[in-house]
Amino acid sequence: MSNNNENDQQNFTKGVEVYRRVNRLKMKITGAEIGPAGQVDANAIAEADEKIKALCRDCPDLLKKCLDQITQDWKKMQKIENGDERKKLVDSIFIAAHEIKDVGSMCGFELLAHFAESLRDYIILTDLSHKAHTVIIQAHVDAMNITLKEKIMAGSSIKAEELKHLVHKAIYKYS
């Protein structure tokens, strides 16, 4: 169907091409391209939901482990000026923050996921080499520790807004 040209997209300058393809997936599953709509077995869906619940039961421990990792890495990092060791710690903080954001958002830890995402995105934007960055990272680490310790789940409570405000203030002042 396509002209198998590597620069297909770049060479295409005018008009519109519409590709109506054979529904291979439906054929593979039902043996025919046309037929009644499908569904996944309801018991399988219920079983899948149980797996989510199981992850969410383990979630606080998992989040604590990641947060401890960030706290430790962050302590070590403040003593190292630069070099490969520092880069490794930045990467480790990034991965732990990313994990908190992923798992936290999955299991209803909205506020923690919010701070983790903010920290992760901050790491993407900076190399954390400037002294002012320490205040911003510290604000995130503190806010996340308080959030987990006080079990603040939703991102919109008064306490949550206060913590968010503190972190935003640090970002605004020291960026």
Place this chain on the structure above:
Amino acid sequence: MSSDKPIFPKSEPVTYNLGFLNILLAEDSIPMQTLLASMLRTFGVGDVLVCGGAKEAINLLTITQARRKANDIRGIDMILTDWLMPDGSGVELIEWVRNHKEDDIKFLPIILVSGYTTEKVVKTARDKGANESLVKPISGEKLAHRIISVIDKPRPFIKTATFFGPDRRRKTENFKGNDKRKIKSEEIKVYHEQQ
């Protein structure tokens, strides 16, 4: 004379056997990777290939689709990808797939699975050529719905100077008024694939 029976009764949905389906899952977070793979297996998906980022996904796709051509193994039928991954992002993977020269790869259905997905991310994914987006927190129902939607409601692929991917319009609405489209009907080519 009146009857409650519909003129064209809707047939009951059929429970699909997904055992013939091979899904590639690109997700860097190990707990999420484990969860999603396990949910897919619970749905009966035949094979779930798991990797931690776009780079690995690209390698797997290249090898798997080449071996499939040689009738060595079954190819990948669908991709589930996270958005932000340290080892190559979801957007890199979508771009690579949609710009590929081989039909086996470029037309693969792609479902974006991501946490805290903003409208901007969903729009970007759609404009890069993703078929569906799934925002965390996910549920069994939501995941099943996206997979079934890809199987039952495939949209035609559209190619323009700036886009290649599934038609971004899901509905057809009758428009009454002057045709203001910049592209004239003679500039639209429709390709129907024959079985």
